[in-house]
Amino acid sequence: MAGVKQVRNKKLLPDLRKEGILTQEIVLSTKEKHGVPAGSRLFSHHTLASVRRLHFYHPFQLPEDSLDLVLAACYNQSTEKFADKEDLYIQPETQGHDTWRRLRNTLDKIPPAAIPQGHPMKRGGIKEHKSPFSVKLMNSGVHSSQTNPGYSRQPAGGAIFFY
Known part of the structure; x- marks a missing residue:
């Protein structure tokens, strides 16, 4: 996961989806952090340790x-x-390696995917478009050109000129 940046989690609950599973929903007295009484804000704010101590939190590997x-x-x-x-x-x-444990209450911020050639247009489809007139088939028509493309024979003198 190269290029993943860890930013501070400003939510009330830490993100422990890689560590374990909660079998019940955590009861929060408020969803807001500002403009609420201090008691309900403290009751709703959880740390990594407080979520790990809950009896309905089950870690994947210990x-x-x-x-x-x-x-x-x-x-x-x-x-x-x-x-x-x-x-x-x-x-x-x-030592900074990515594992199943989280040491700080952070979120992983994945960088946006690099856009090739600076624009989001996708290139695809046919790589080469061959002209059907450049292919000489076995049963060619009477009106097909018998000279190389780009060359023509001049009526005066018979010399071959390239246009």
Whole structure:
């Protein structure tokens, strides 16, 4: 996903569609962030941690023990000679790689598709249009030209000129 930019999520609920599924709808006292009492705004605003703690949120994949964390780490023992103890546990998302986990309440902003040649017109169809008059068939008509296209014989002198 090259070129995907992460922008701050200004909505009341975080986007956790890649991480898990909500089996129930989250009850919000308001849909607005401005012009409402502070209590209802705080009740409706959820963070990543608060949504993950809900009993009806079911994540797709969770590490079951410390071995799962070590296996998912970016540490490679063949390339790193003298690694620190914490290098065994550094996860890919802390280094900026795209994974199933989300560390910040952000949304993925996909850049618009590049328009070839600067305009949205699509090119397609027939690549080459051959003239039916340039093909010499086996049963050609009596009125077909017997000279090369572009050449003609002049009545005076008989020389061949190219026009």
